Amino acid sequence: MDFLTLAKKRCTTRGFMEKEILSKDLEQILSAGRVAPTACNRQPQRIIVVRRRENMVKVEKAYRTFGAPCALIVCRDRRGELIRPYDKKCSGDLDIGIVCDHMMLAARELEIGSVMVGLFDPAVITKEFILPEYLEPTALLFLGYPSKGFLDSERHAEERRQLCETVWYEAYAE
Template sequence: MDFIELAKRRCTTRGFIDKPIGKDDLGRILSAGRLAPTACNKQPQRIIVVQREENIRKVQKAYQTFGATCVLIVSQDKRNALIRPFDEKCSGDLDIGIICDHMMLAARELNIGSVMVGLFDPKIIRKEFNIPEYIEPTALLILGYPASGFLSPDRHETERKPLMDTVMYETYSEDR
C-alpha cells in the first residue's frame, strides 16, 4: 500500500488479544526503528523487548498494557546526546518519536496494533529493568493484535483539523 494509505490505517490500539507476535514480524518492526533517522545519526535508542508474562507485569506497575503480549521500552542514551546550543534542547525525544513512528507504521503494515505511551512512571521502569541513570526511558510502545479490529482510515476526515488550521506559509499567523 502507498504511504498515505498506510498512515491513514495506523491508529492507536488499546485492547489486544492474547496472541504473541511472531519473531519475523517483531524483527521487521524493530528493523523499521533501526532505519529511522536520528539527529546527526547519533542513534540514541536503546530498546528493551518485553514479552514474558512476568516482565509484562513489571511494565504494568508503571502503566497499563491493555492485554498486549509485547511492550517495547524505548529509551535514549544520554551520554552522547545532541544538544541544541541555543536553548539546550536535546534531540533525543524527537529521535525516539521518529523511531517509534517508524515501528508503529511497520506494525500496522503487518496488521499489528500499537499505542505509544509517554505518560508512564520512568522510575518504576528504570528499577524493574535495571536501567542505568544515563539511559532515559522515553516511551513505551505497546504492540499486539487488536481485540476489536482497527479504526476506520476515513476517521481523519472528521477527527483531524484541516491543513489550513495548522499550516502557515512564510511566517506565523493567527489569522488565516
C-alpha cells in the same frame, strides 16, 4: 500500499488479543526503528523487548498494558546526546518519537496494532529493569493484534483539523 494510505490506517490500539507476535514480524518492526533518522545519526534509542508474562507485570507497575503481548521499552541513551547550543534543547525525545513512529507504521503494515505511551512512571521502569543512570525510559510501545479490529482509516476527515488550521506558508498568522 502508498505511504498516505498506510499513515491513515495507523491508529491507536487499546485492547489486544492474547495472540503472540511472530518473531519475524517483531524483527521487521524493530528493523524499521533501526533505520529511522536521528539527529546527526546519533541513534540514541535503546529498546528493551518485553514478551514474558513476568516482565509484562513489571511494565504494568508503570502503566497499564491494555493486554498487549509485547512491550517495547524505548529508552534514550543520554551519553553523547546532541544538544542545540542556542537553547540547550536535546534532540533525544524527537529522535525517540521518530523511531517509535517508524515502528508503529511497520506494525500497521503487518496488521499489528500499537499504542505509544509517554505518560508512565519512568522511575518504575528504571527500577524494575535495573537500567543504568544514562538510560532514560522515554516511551512504552505496546504491540499486538487488536481485540476489536482497527479504526476506520477515513476517520481523519472528521477527527483531524484541516491543513489550513495547522499549516502556514512563509509566515505564521492568527
